[in-house]
Amino acid sequence: MAYKFPSQAWADQFLIAVNRNDAYASAAKSWEGDIYLVIEEGGVFYLDLWHGKCREALYTTDLSVKQPEFMLTTSLEKWRKVLENKLDPVQGMITRQIKLDGNLVKIMKNVKAAQELVRCATQIDTEFE
Numbered sequence: 001m002a003y004k005f006p007s008q009a010w011a012d013q014f015l016i017a018v019n020r021n022d023a024y025a026s027a028a029k030s031w032e033g034d035i036y037l038v039i040e041e042g043g044v045f046y047l048d049l050w051h052g053k054c055r056e057a058l059y060t061t062d063l064s065v066k067q068p069e070f071m072l073t074t075s076l077e078k079w080r081k082v083l084e085n086k087l088d089p090v091q092g093m094i095t096r097q098i099k100l101d102g103n104l105v106k107i108m109k110n111v112k113a114a115q116e117l118v119r120c121a122t123q124i125d126t127e128f129e
Contacts, residue, residue, distance in 0.1 A: 004129035005083065006043045006076075008059040010124065014045075015057035017076050017120040024120060025052035033106070034066065036075040049117075059102035071104035080128055090114055 001009040018024055029052045037045040046066050049055040056067070072089065078097055081087035090111050092098035100107065107114065 002125045005079075005126045005128055006039055006045065006059055009124065011045055011057040011059040013124045013125045014047075017059050018054040018057075018117065020102055021116060021120050024113065024116035027116045028052040028110065031113050032072060033102075034068040035081070035102075036063070036068045036071040036073075038063070038071060039079060041073045049128070059116070064094075070095060070107070072086065073099040073101070079096070081124055082118060083124075085122055088115075089090055089118060 004014050007037065009036070028049065031049055031051065034046065034048045037047065042054065043059065043061050044063060046056065046058040046068060047054055074092065074097060076088060078092065082089050082092065082098075087097065089098055090107065093100045094102065
């Protein structure tokens with residue numbers, strides 16, 4: 001079954017994929033921080049990431065719902081490239097294709113965890129609008 005991106009159903013599948021991924025759990029064992037993944041055309045995914053687990057994955061259109069430590073913003077087209085393994089999100093931040101609000105140094109110290117998060121996302125059968 002394909003899950004529409006963006007949607008709460010996709011967020012639910014992402015939470016499951018992250019929490020089943022031992023490589024992410026290992027790479028992110030010391031990570032503490034929540035994130036917004038903002039789609040410029042509308043919508044945002046909230047991820048509560050804590051010591052190698054995803055405690056909450058929420059899709060919303062209201063940016064005031066949470067106050068995360070990090071916010072990554074780009075177009076739906078660029079998020080699609082990330083999900084299709086055509087754009088590395090860390091490289092996207094460095095080249096300003098993805099806007100980061102938050103501590104870049106903390107992200108750079110956790111590149112392996114970021115890569116594993118992307119790997120989790122690419123495993124979801126995703127249908128784009």
